[in-house]
Amino acid sequence: MATIYDVAKAAGVSPKTVSRVMNGDAPVNQATREAVEQAMLALNYVPSSAARTMRSQRSGLIGMITGAISTTHQFEDAGLPEIYLVQGAQRVIGQSNRTLLIADSGGQADRIPTLLQTFREHRVEGILYVAEYHREVTLPASLRDLPIVLVNCFDAAETPCILPDDEGGQFTLVDGLIRRGHQRIAYLTLPEHQVACGLRVAGYHRAHAQHGIAVDERLIQVGALPSPTHEFDLLWDALDRVLKAEPTVICCANDKMAMRVYGLLRDRGVAIPQQMSVAGYDDYRMIAEHLHPGLTSAVLPYAAMGARAADKLLRLIGGSTKPGEPNREHVSAPVAWRDSVLTRDANVTQLNSRRRET
Amino acid sequence: MATIYDVAKAAGVSPKTVSRVMNGDAPVNQATREAVEQAMLALNYVPSSAARTMRSQRSGLIGMITGAISTTHQFEDAGLPEIYLVQGAQRVIGQSNRTLLIADSGGQADRIPTLLQTFREHRVEGILYVAEYHREVTLPASLRDLPIVLVNCFDAAETPCILPDDEGGQFTLVDGLIRRGHQRIAYLTLPEHQVACGLRVAGYHRAHAQHGIAVDERLIQVGALPSPTHEFDLLWDALDRVLKAEPTVICCANDKMAMRVYGLLRDRGVAIPQQMSVAGYDDYRMIAEHLHPGLTSAVLPYAAMGARAADKLLRLIGGSTKPGEPNREHVSAPVAWRDSVLTRDANVTQLNSRRRET
DNA sequence: CGATGTCATGACATCGGTGTCATAAATGAA
DNA sequence: TTCATTTATGACACCGATGTCATGACATCG
Structure with a gap:
């Protein structure tokens, strides 16, 4: 796998210049830039996030921990729509140029410490902690030092959270x-x-x-x-x-x-x-x-909740939380009206949307 | 965040010895080991996977790329049970001491290259490519150089795959x-x-x-x-x-x-x-x-397919594929018999399981 | 015309682990 | 007792990026 040194050599410049081309953090001569870009393409160069993380001390990873996915097998399958949650979160996280690292506890609470350990090893910048249904939780003490947003759950310590209304x-x-x-x-x-x-x-x-x-x-x-x-x-x-x-x-x-x-x-x-x-x-x-x-x-607006949670977490990480921002946020949603409800009052018109033609 | 140097200093040993305690790749004196372990605990030390990856050239990451999760919104929601697939895969991958990196294409094929780029930056060791329903696919050429197993899909190039029977x-x-x-x-x-x-x-x-x-x-x-x-x-x-x-x-x-x-x-x-x-x-x-x-x-045995796929991928990575192993594997599954089917022949007994008492 | 500033680039150290090799002590074999 | 192993440990370099600082070439200004 090609490294920044290979690219530098191929383009006849120093590694630092290659770095500058990639990050745009300092002016680079147009001709040089093109030479570097060509070399990167020719060598099929992909920068190593490990090296970056090490030097910059920023992993660009957000951890999401969920139990519901597997709870399904053991208890009820209430948690399935969680995928919408993943989606919503991933969209926002992706826009911030970060990557979502998802860990499924398999419904076994005792596996959570292991997953957290993995998150720590990868130096995640924050954690989304997702519950399978609206409930109160108690966070492991080991989580206190990381930015964290609870989703679909809350705790006594008033940890920031996103809840359905x-x-x-x-x-x-x-x-x-x-x-x-x-x-x-x-x-x-x-x-x-x-x-x-x-x-x-x-x-x-x-x-x-x-x-x-x-x-x-x-x-x-x-x-x-x-x-x-x-x-x-x-x-x-x-x-x-x-x-x-x-x-x-x-x-x-x-x-x-x-x-x-x-x-x-x-x-x-x-x-x-x-x-x-x-x-x-x-x-x-x-x-x-x-x-x-x-x-x-x-x-039940899972996608919106995921997005809101990711947004809140990113602000927590970036330190840009508004002063008056409440810790607990509720996400509202409309009702999807379909044919299972009869409009009884003839005077009430145009309320029943999405009529099926039969 | 504590580093291996901090631990070494606290335990009065060299960093390399700490490394040996963690990896058990060379004998360490019992007393030394305990001192090191205590220091690790006291400092709440967690090794950096970035540093490890860099030195060892092994990320311990497996990428899973899926479109179905979001396809849901755009087309049909056939893909939801994919979570079972994630589960099955994660179980096997976790046992091999690796981490699953999941990326959702959001149902937009044009986002896949970006996701693959992310995978490459993280130096994933292999890829699970999941389709939302049993179908033929054509892989982007950029995938040819990574170990890959298709799940719920197959291609003309006979890339290894796991299919439902x-x-x-x-x-x-x-x-x-x-x-x-x-x-x-x-x-x-x-x-x-x-x-x-x-x-x-x-x-x-x-x-x-x-x-x-x-x-x-x-x-x-x-x-x-x-x-x-x-x-x-x-x-x-x-x-x-x-x-x-x-x-x-x-x-x-x-x-x-x-x-x-x-x-x-x-x-x-x-x-x-x-x-x-x-x-x-x-x-x-x-x-x-x-x-x-x-x-x-x-x-439709999604969990089993996920596990089988992960297993096959790990063997591909480890180079321990059996010689005669077919590229395409089919996963069979039973039928869940419930009350919607009437047993018509009185002579046929005991076939209809899971009877409900009403 | 010299002083100052900007542009473009490179040398070098560093992030935190681990592979290699060296070394000293303890153990065992001859 | 002496040589060969094995055990236990450390010194040092290196993985691949990037931050810091230095340097040379021009451009601009008074």
Whole structure:
């Protein structure tokens, strides 16, 4: 592999001049520059980032640590859309001329120290710490000395973080449902211990309050999906309970649950959306777009969160954080309206976008 | 950040001795070793991979280049399960004490050269080139000088690659259906230009041949999903056509299509699986497990493919490829049987696993 | 015309590890 | 006891960039 010395020799200049051509940090004669560029091309020269890192003490690497990717196998597959997160982050990081180093903990917390060690060896300039679902975490003490931004999680120490606006998302969804003529809105929630659950229920209430609609508590039920720990289909019971309260629409905690509700409702001979509207959360497009009818869903803005997180991290590294900047940032997102929600009030027009022609 | 010199000074030895303690490449006195280890701990020493790479000329990095992650936005989201691929690869690579450097082309082919440049600067020892779906590719000429393994794709130059066994997967599925008493098996295929389409149709035929069942060609239809380019729901027509041939089960090209077929069948009042069995392909668990009833699906073994590819690449790098080793390797996988397939022949017992209690 | 400044370039040291070789002490064999 | 090994350690150079400083050739100014 050609080095800067080979290029220098071929171009008949000193290595330092080659360096100057590459970095443009000092004027170089036009003729010299061309000679050097030709030599680089001829030798297929690629500068060594290792040598650069060593001399400049800057690796140009950003570490991203994620557990969710593999958590998938062990627990639930809630984490899949994380790739959007990677995407969003990578776009921003790439623009800053840095490289993203991704490490997957494989869902095993005990592997994290090893991964961090690798990051340190590569002298990453900062770390994006990604959780598979909105939650509180406790950072290993060994992370305190690196610029770090948490994504989809937060800690007690107020480490900078980027979170989804769960309250706002559910508010927007329910508000939209009400505007579409729904008054009895059922809600099959996440397990109550989840951070997002409380926030979204709050959004649900705020939307009702804003429209002066009293909330019938029977409409809110925890909609547990079957899992390795819960053999039985608790969702079936939860659905049963909310149906007794006679809703016109059922909000589900996520698209997966909504997909299941589609099946359960149809087993009972309930037509979607003619007899019952359904909404999800996540806008997990692989599901939401391909269910029939298309599933209305509050967007979980992973790509935007990744980008925001990368941006914040770069500012942390560059020391250019604004003085008043809050440590915790919430990313809002719209609702993707699809055909699973029926507009009941004939006076409400033009709200239901993306109509399918059948 | 502490260097090897700091550690040496603290431990009262030479840097080289510290190096020996770390690498164990020469005997070190027990007392000395302990002193060094203590110093490393006290100073929180982490060796610099940049310095190592420079001296040893080995980066310990493997590059993975993928387009699918972002293709998602632009075309179809077929690529999502790639994360499993990353996982599988990372496990193997981690065991070899190397680090995986992942670059996402963002679905834009023109960004690939930039990514490769980054890989080169980091002196990756080899490359995993991942396609979003089973296809033929043409490698940029600049890749010829690096050890490389294609994943989910192949090229005319017979570059080593790892492919899914599409023929075998569909065969296993159809064979299983026949054993469960199905004789009229509809098949909504992928678009015909896709490599996997031909292979799977071949598997479909082989299974029929093996059981001496003639294939009614009307049962095989291309089942295009709606997409930006196809506004209309061609799947609806395709389904219409296969239903005329009176099948007892419908095989779909992928789980996404199967999900849609669930909806379309139910619109027609067809109960799954009582009146019609359904099967998918991919075993995209987020869909297959949560559809109701659970979707039977041929597994697309991404994790195994990632691991196999990493393994093959490491052997290429290490020069320990077996002489007779084929360039193209196919990874087989079983079928995940779930409740969407009805066992029709009462004599066939114990085949339908994972029964749900309702 | 000499002083000063800018442009263009090179010599040299340095970043933090590790390969090579040298050396001294301890051990074992003859 | 003496020579041959083995063990334990250090001195030194080197990997490939780039920061610092020096130098020579011109250009500009008073």
